[in-house]
Amino acid sequence: MTAASGAAITVSGCGKTFADGTRALTPLDLKVRAGETLVLLGPSGCGKTTLLRLIAGLETPDAGGRILFDGVDVTALPIEKRNVGMVFQSYALFPNMSVVDNVAYGLRVRGVGPAERRAQAAGVLEMMRIGQLSERRIDQLSGGQRQRVALARALAVRPRAILLDEPLTALDAALREHLRGEIDALLRRLAITAVYVTHDQAEALALGDRIVVMRNGAIAQVGTPREVYFQPADDFVADFVGITNRLDGAVKGGRFATEAGIVPVAGPDRPVARLLFRPEAARLCPPPEAGLVFEVRQVEFQGARQRVILAGTGGVRIVAEAPADMLLAPGAAVGLILDPARIALV
Ligand SMILES: Nc1ncnc2c1ncn2[C@@H]1O[C@H](COP(=O)(O)OP(=O)(O)OP(=O)(O)O)[C@@H](O)[C@H]1O
Numbered sequence: 001m002t003a004a005s006g007a008a009i010t011v012s013g014c015g016k017t018f019a020d021g022t023r024a025l026t027p028l029d030l031k032v033r034a035g036e037t038l039v040l041l042g043p044s045g046c047g048k049t050t051l052l053r054l055i056a057g058l059e060t061p062d063a064g065g066r067i068l069f070d071g072v073d074v075t076a077l078p079i080e081k082r083n084v085g086m087v088f089q090s091y092a093l094f095p096n097m098s099v100v101d102n103v104a105y106g107l108r109v110r111g112v113g114p115a116e117r118r119a120q121a122a123g124v125l126e127m128m129r130i131g132q133l134s135e136r137r138i139d140q141l142s143g144g145q146r147q148r149v150a151l152a153r154a155l156a157v158r159p160r161a162i163l164l165d166e167p168l169t170a171l172d173a174a175l176r177e178h179l180r181g182e183i184d185a186l187l188r189r190l191a192i193t194a195v196y197v198t199h200d201q202a203e204a205l206a207l208g209d210r211i212v213v214m215r216n217g218a219i220a221q222v223g224t225p226r227e228v229y230f231q232p233a234d235d236f237v238a239d240f241v242g243i244t245n246r247l248d249g250a251v252k253g254g255r256f257a258t259e260a261g262i263v264p265v266a267g268p269d270r271p272v273a274r275l276l277f278r279p280e281a282a283r284l285c286p287p288p289e290a291g292l293v294f295e296v297r298q299v300e301f302q303g304a305r306q307r308v309i310l311a312g313t314g315g316v317r318i319v320a321e322a323p324a325d326m327l328l329a330p331g332a333a334v335g336l337i338l339d340p341a342r343i344a345l346v
Pocket residue numbers: 018019020022023024042043044045046047048049050051199
């Protein structure tokens with residue numbers, strides 16, 4: 001089975017105010033490229049689901065907002081005319097129907113004959129390696145199996161885009177990781193356009209070709225997982241995507257000056273600047289070799305490597321990593337060299 005080729009989706013000036021006055025989205029623009037997996041990431045209530053439902057056709061945007069599929073305006077089209085597949089956290093399957101009938105359901109609605117829809121549904125179930133479950137009832141399946149069936153059902157109609165709303169949230173951690181890998185492989189193989197909502201940063205980094213980080217109904221940053229991870233646009237994105245070190249200072253003549261020393265940087269002068277970097281973007285070395293010097297505060301041996309807490313003047317605290325065989329004594333001075341490709345100035 002192959003999906004119809006994925007659509008490029010354009011969201012143009014789409015805001016959403018609900019009947020009770022809740023402003024779920026401020027007008028925003030977004031382009032989803034044909035065939036890519038775009039992840040919407042952000043804390044609860046930031047508007048991810050609302051944006052997904054606008055793309056699906058389950059909600060209409062406020063006046064002025066438009067949704068286009070391959071350049072064609074679909075704003076006025078309801079979900080059944082947009083040819084999208086949807087997968088929800090709560091599987092939304094028919095519990096007393098068989099697996100194969102659930103998967104064939106969308107084809108039935110589209111008027112495909114019984115023999116053909118069963119054959120197509122069987123093909124999708126085979127592709128997802130759950131062909132042996134075809135005749136089971138939904139209430140006889142585990143959570144992971146149900147989510148595979150929900151995914152099969154969404155793909156069976158050969159949609160132009162698949163829209164997934166926290167599909168793994170209800171599953172336990174080990175299964176979540178396993179199914180995440182399967183979904184990733186499947187979406188890549190089908191080269192289908194996918195928009196995937198999650199509040200889990202690990203899921204976003206693993207699945208996304210690009211990630212849209214959202215905050216308060218607006219887009220905080222759009223970038224590849226590496227860009228969002230290593231070059232967060234601001235403190236909010238940095239915090240949301242995981243541990244980040246911060247140094248405050250100023251940029252002058254290609255040098256960022258902070259209390260602990262100097263870091264060469266690209267870009268214009270800024271009287272007030274903050275440098276963000278991950279533990280793994282820093283390398284420890286003897287003090288004379290580095291522009292930045294800190295005091296070792298705490299060393300945790302972790303087997304493959306050591307996690308080191310460093311202290312600077314003014315209460316600055318830095319988390320760094322070091323090879324397992326590096327000798328580091330609390331109280332000693334140590335230099336820090338930052339990988340220029342993995343630092344961000346905000
Ligand atoms: N039908 C509705 N009527 C009124 N307010 C709504 C409605 N649906 C969502 N909201 C509100 O809009 C805002 C955005 O909700 P949305 O579901 O898009 O967030 P989310 O980022 O998907 O959050 P979560 O991860 O918790 O699902 C929230 O404040 C929510 O309470």
